[in-house]
Amino acid sequence: MIHAVKHHPALELLEQFIEASLAPELSLAIAAHLDLCPHCQRIKMDLEAEAGAHLAALPQAQSAETDWQQMLDFITDQPEVAAQLTQRQPFAVQIQNSEILLPASLKPLLKNKLKWLNLGGISTAKLAGEDQHNVSLLYIRKDSEVPQHTHLGLEITLVLKGKIYDESGCYGEGDLLINTPDHTHTPRTMSEDCLCLSVLTAPLKFKKGLTRLLNPLQHLFY
């Protein structure tokens, strides 16, 4: 059965996503969430339609007529490019002795063989990033607890497979957990293994502050 996604990014986060204003690592987590969440896919398209209408209604920025003409001539001299829309398909990866389907957004980061680092019930494999920006897979075996930890920026966790529990509830496939430096939580697994995407990134600037990164009321409706 398909798990109904309950924990979504807030609208403001999606707004920043669709205009490419988020840190790339965070964009990746949102894109992977979108792959798993039909509700947010629709919101993304709606926000893009609004942004398009906004673009079309902007006042014109001036340039010299010759500059525009030069650009136009250059462009129309270029040949057509054969381009095709690709299908968005999940892809299978061998992880800890089982085959797991991952969201298409992650595919470019999984070209190389994964190097797992094992720490008790938890294994991590780094996918990308440096310094404070870090993208990794987190594999938590059943009945394990993730030790309390701190971080300078945001910690974003996307559940890819299985379930994880913390003080505020249960998170299943597609659910997004966002923790700020103020949060301490001790996520744990229960009867099944859990695979997560974990993204550490620098803090974001938000109009309403960091508490509004998630949209918790949505679970009442979806």
Place this chain on the structure above:
Amino acid sequence: MLDSTSVQRHDDRNYQRPGIQGSMSVQPQDNAQWEQALTFIAVDRDKQAYSQLFSYFAPRLKAFGLKMFGNEQQAMEMVQDTMLNVWQKARLFDASRGCASTWIFTIARNVRFDMLRKKQSRKDELSADDLFFDGDYPEQEGTDSNEWDLWLLAEKVAPHFAKLPPAQRDVMEKVYLEEKSHQEVSEELAIPLGTVKSRIRLALDRLREAIDDPRS
């Protein structure tokens, strides 16, 4: 050919609904005209159709680029890359998936993302095409509106109405307070039906967040 067709269309609409919206708004006939231009470009490499699309969108993309990058050079680079994509990949535009302006926005956004990536000279392989999937997501059935009709009766929603973006508020007031159909609202505001529906969905999500925010 594009010229005469579009002029005629423009006149038709204007006579039917004189002066409904301010000059800043984009009318449905604009979108229809752009869609037609994109079709001519895709099929015939029609330079005249492209030139018209260019003269409308390039200066507006520049305004968008100036806002996002804060400098002329990068703004113009974004305009050129975006409009080049429009010329070279017009076949990818599919009117059934959204407006011409939406398509052009997503191209500009992807160009901007890749420009920022290049500037950071990052080694990993995140690209806009992978992250901002612009193909078909499966069609979703709307199941949320009935529950929301009940919620909208609640007094707690009312104060948040005023804080919605004006375009969404207009649509919501007509649908929920004046009880007009989506089609009626589309005609009255001279915006596409799809835009009415998408503004309602966005407004509902915004209201959900507002109600849930303990500080508001």
